[in-house]
Amino acid sequence: MQSLLADVRGRPSSSPRSAAASAPPSGGHRPEIDGLRAVAVLLVAAYHVWFGRVSGGVDVFLLVSGFLITGSLVRSVERTGGVGAAAFLGRLCARLMPAAALVLAAVLAATRLLLPEDRWRDTLAETVAAAGYHLNWHLALDSVDYLSRSGAVSPLQHFWSLSVQGQFYPLWLLLVAAAAWAAARAGRGVRTGAAVAVLAVFAASLAYSVYMTRTDQPWAYFDTGARLWELALGGLLFLVLPRLDPPRAVRVVLGWLGLAALVGCGVLLQVSTEFPGYIALWPTLAAAAVIVAGTSGSPWGADRLLTLRPMRYLGSLSYALYLWHWPVLVFYLHATGRTLASWHGGLAVLVLSLLLAAATTPLADRVAAFAKRRPKEGEPQEGRRRRPRRLPAPARAAAVGLACLLPVVLAAGGWAARMDAEQRAREALASDPEVYPGAAALADGAPVPEAPVYPDPSEAAEDIPVTYDDGCNQTTKASEVITCVYxxxxxxxxxxxxxxxxxTHWFPALEAIAAEHDWRIVNIVKGACLFTDAPQTYKGEPYPSCAEWNRGVMDELAELRPDAVFTTGTTTSRDATAGFGGEQVVDGYVDRWRELDAMGVRVVAVRDTPRLGFDAVECLASGAPGECTAPAEESLAPVSPLDGAAGLPGNVEVLDLNDLLCSGGECPSVIGNVLVYWDGSHIAATYMRTMAPVLEERMLAATGW
Known part of the structure; x- marks a missing residue:
């Protein structure tokens, strides 16, 4: 990202300019941008480390990248008549990939040494996504996944912005090339053509960003399309800057206003939950104001601060510092068990990150220089003829950059393959019901031999009903009723x-019962949405899509007329307002059951399952199974609220299988050597299948089928 700037901006001058703020058409070094990058990376790191907030500094990097990349490509067309695609992309690979590869390799090593096994697979997948510059899409998918185990912060999450830029570079190359071609055909200059194209991208992306931020902000945050306008704004700034020549006094004011607005952005705005819509104009326009102010030549200008040697040096390290600060922080927080760094701990994180950045930057520069190295002058011709043919400089630069990432990708792939092989071996072992009885250990009381927990904590996130993989469970955002038949x-x-x-987590048991009795299971579920017409909330906010989905479900059931609806009859929580735990029959449940009674549809209302109050997988990864239990009374009522409940219609059959989840008042994370929960409240598919025989017996007895 930022380390590219040394190549695209031209050679630095020996002293700050005191002339016009705008760069000459031929290009030129702008020392205040070094300082601006230093401010941005300090804001990013400080807000992450001490405040757990997002500062808007990444938006500054996006704007600056758009400014400099547009300038590099436009000047290339003006000098040579083309964008120089091969040289441009080769230079990018050589400048960006070595440092990124070093950080990715370090994160892999630290993950193996410091993080619990349940974090390994996520880190491996994110390593490959980061190396391929598509981590933003990986995180976007996780952000809309209701069952994503997002409590643990990824040490590679910050690579999302590098992925956005990695996608921007080839796109912008094509855009400027097309604009230059169209402008030449129309008899116009390349800057005119580029301005039209960049303005169109800016307008379209900003409109899309505003829409997506309003409708699905978590997705929009990582969406390249919703971020592209920030880079386009930087491109527009480069194209209009030569026409701007504000007086010195105006530049002084612009510079300080821009810096003040940038510093205050993270304090006044909730960047992580409000960006990247029009509100992101705050930090991007603040950075634009600093660039327009340029080097004012005034002793009172903000550029006097930005062009100080320490600031410019820090700016030269900003790419590597951005890469290092986040994983160092994540591993520090994991080691200390903190959610925010202490003041002295945070200072240690920043100092270590700065030292790593200072070591990484010259190393990456040497790799880039090696990629551009030419044969020595005076080498004998016959000696040259015996040397292997060298790749062209652009191809050599790209090859060097890619060669740095290749070992990281191979290491991540090899590690994942080894984990897959270990998983297959565990699956073979787990097929023995005497060693892995699961729920049968409580139902039958048979002794259970010691054996490793199955599934392994590192695989627990995959032990969920197949309906998720099949796309049969509606997300929290949409309201359309999805039905899948099994x-x-x-x-x-x-x-x-x-x-x-x-x-949903009852599906594996129902599927097993259906196979025995020639039943059909129709899956109609939606994340965090109870089967009731009462108003509901999600993450503390109104949940209108749930109400609309519920109305659609009733229409679907009226048409389907199933023999029975299997649904939860109570809802558990860790909220103690109900007296003992938070278990209750939710408002609207009984009304729904009456509506089904009028349709002639039977209801099987199963008591909700207990909640642990902690992540079972994380607990097992760091401790013994016996330590990972929760008192039943913390989420369950002493007696099921369905027992003897008044007003239940005659079509309702009540089931309670919590005796297969808790014993002696305690609810463990492992029963019969089988993992019970894959998080803190959802039953793992493997364990649910071991509950199928008891569920079958009790369900058939209740319904008389």
Whole structure:
């Protein structure tokens, strides 16, 4: 990212300019940008380390990248008639990839040594995504995944902005090349053509960003399309800057106003939850004001601060400092068990990150210089003829950059392959019901031999109902009713599984029962959405898509007319307002059941499952199974609220299988050597399948089927 600037801005001058703020058409070094980058990276790091907030500094980097890349490409067209695609991309690879590869390799090593096994797979997947410059899309998908185990922060999450820029570079190369060609055909200059093209991208991306931020902000935050306008704004700034020549006094004011607005952005705005819509104009226009102010030549100008030697040096390290500060912080927080760094701990994080950046930057520069090295002058011709043919300089630069990333990708892939092989071996072992009885250990009381927990904590996130992989569970954002059918084509019975994720985790057991009795299971679920017409919330906010989905579900059931609807009859929580735990029959449940009764549809209302109050996988990864238990009373009522509940319609059959999840008042994370929970409240698919025989017996007895 920022380390590219040394190549695209031209050679630095020996002293700060005191002339016009705008760069000459031929290009030239702008020393205040070095200082601006230093301010931006300090804001990013300080806000991350001490405040757990986002500062808007990344938005400054996006604008500066757009400014400099547009300038580099436009000047190339003006000098040579073309964008110089090969040289441009080769230079990018040689400048950006060595430092990124070093940080990725260090994160892999630290993950193996310091993080619990349940974090390994995520880090491996993110390493490959970061090396391929598409981590932003990986994180965007996680941001809309209701079941994503997002409590643990990724040490590579900050690579999302590098991925956005990695996608921007080839796109901008094509855009400027097309604009130059069109401008030449129309008899116009390349800057005119580029201005039209960049302005169009800016307008379209900003409109899309405003829309997406309003409708799906977590996705928009990582979406390249919603971020592209920030880079385009930098491009527009480069193209209009030669026409701007504000008086010195105006430059002084612009410089300080820009810096003040930039520093205050993270304090006054919730960047992580409000960006990147029009509100992101705050830090980007603040940075633009600093660039327009340029080097004012005034002793009172902000550029006097920005062009100080320490600031310019820090600016030269900003790319590497950005790369290092986040993983250093994440590993520090994991080691100390903190959510925010202490003042002295945060200072140590910044100092270590700065030292690593200071060591990484010259190393990456040497790699880039090696990629550009030419044969020595005076080498004998016959000696040259015996030397292997050298790649062209652009190809050599790209090859060097890619060669740095290749070992990292191979290491991540090899590690993942080894984990896959270990998983297959565990699956073979787990097929023995005497060693891995799961729920049968409580149902039958048979002794259980010691054996490793299955599935392994590192694989627990994959032990979920197949309906998630099949795309059959509606997300928290959408309201459309998705129905997926499993089981017999000519069913004896049709059972509709309806509700939220705590209904979903019964699917593996129902699927096993359906296979035995020629049933059909119709999956109709939505994340965090209970089967009721009562108003609901999600993450403390109104949940209108849930209400709309519920209305659609009733229409679907009226048409489907299943033999039974299987759904949760109570809802548990860690909120103690109910007296003992937070278990209750939610408002609207009984009304829904009455509506089904009027349709002639039976209801199987299963008591909700207990909640641990901690992540079972993280607990098991760092401790013994016996330490990972929770008192039943913290989420369950002493007696099921469904027992003897008044007003239940005659179509309701009540089931309670929590005796297969808790024993002696304690709810463990492992039963019969099988992992019970894959997080803090959702039952793992493997364990749920071991509950199938008991669920089958009790369900058939209750329904008389």
């Amino acid at each position: 089981g017999s084509d000519r069913p004896e019975r049709t059972v509709a599984l309806v509700g939220g994720s705590h209904a």
